[in-house]
Amino acid sequence: MPKVILVIMDGTGYDAAVTQCGYLEGAVELGRARRWKMQTATPSLSGPMYETMHTGLWPHEHGITSNESMRASERPNVFSLSRAAGKVTAAVAQEYYHRLYVDRPWDRLRSIEHHDTDTDIQHARFYSMEGYGAINAVAPAEIDLCAQVTLLAERHAPDYLLLHSCSADTLGHTYGGDSAQYRYQVWMIDNALSRAIPTWLELGYEVMVTADHGMNAERHHGGMEPIMREVPFYYFGAASGPDAGELLSQLGLAATILNRLGVAPASEMRPAFL
Ligand SMILES: [Zn+2]
Known part of the structure; x- marks a missing residue:
């Protein structure tokens, strides 16, 4: 069975990715990857969408409808189902993911390194972005996040490994989605x-x-505008998937990841697209 790395480029809309991501788009042009347009659930907010991408449910169904209502996940999700199936899970992600899938108190001085096979994310490097704002983005360097993912992959061989980058979202909130800084x-x-x-x-x-x-x-972001709801989905892998012009639903991502891992999705998850 394949192992899967999911990269979430927080706040990166479809048009921004297609126009700026020369490596990813080049891989598509060469036939080494595929790319679709994907539509998010709503409200198109970070915390609710993290849970939607991992449960295959709308916020109205999984209950996390706002960044102000973050709590531990209460539904079957990619991390919990993978762990229950004997798979290894890992993440490099912002603190919200610790709240969703580790469900332990956040220790300001220790939780950024996490190893506990009794939690749904078993191995992780978390970051807080404490103090983030217009004066200082407080975002980790992208290559450093990639390095942490690589080290986790080499040391623990996780079956499912999440990389969550928050920097485009941060620059978008500071300068706007039509700014040079965001692009x-x-x-x-x-x-x-x-x-x-x-x-x-x-x-x-x-x-x-x-x-x-x-x-x-x-x-x-948070509403219904296409620029808020349209995101890219790039795939480097062996599954064929639908025609390139098909609009994917973000609700299908959880079952898709589990399919690729050989783990049965929860019956309440929307259907997979790969
Ligand atoms: Zn976000």
Whole structure:
């Protein structure tokens, strides 16, 4: 069975990815990867979409409808089902993921390194972004996140490994989705991935790259605008999938990841597209 790395480029809309991600788009042009347009659930907010991508449910169904209502996941999800099936899980992600899938108190001085096989994310490097704002983005370097993913892959061989980058979202909230700063940051992610993805493929992973939501010019997301809801989905792997022009639903991502891992999706999850 393949192992899967999912990259979430937080706040990176479809048009921003297609115009700025020269490595990912080049891989599509060469036939080494495939890319679809994906539509998010709503409200198109970070915390609710993290849970939607991992449970295959709308926020109205999984209950996390706002970043202000973050709590531990209460539904079967990619991490819990993988662990229950004997798979190894890992993540490099912002603190919200610790709240969702580790469900232990956040220790400000220790939780950034996590190893506990009794939790749904078993191995992780978390980051807090404490103090984030217009003065200081407090976002880790993209290549450093990729390095942490590589080390986790080499040391623990996780079957499911999440990389969550928050920098494009941060720059979008600060300067807007129609700014040079936002577009440059989207390219920065692509630039780091251009050096990491070949290594991850060599390690035996399939790689999926997507986003939780997009970003409008008013520095916002959460509503129904296409620029908020349309995100890319890139896939480096062996499954065929639907025609390139088909609009994918973000609700199908959880079952898709589990399918690729050989783990049965929960019956309440929306159907897989791969
Ligand atoms: Zn987000």
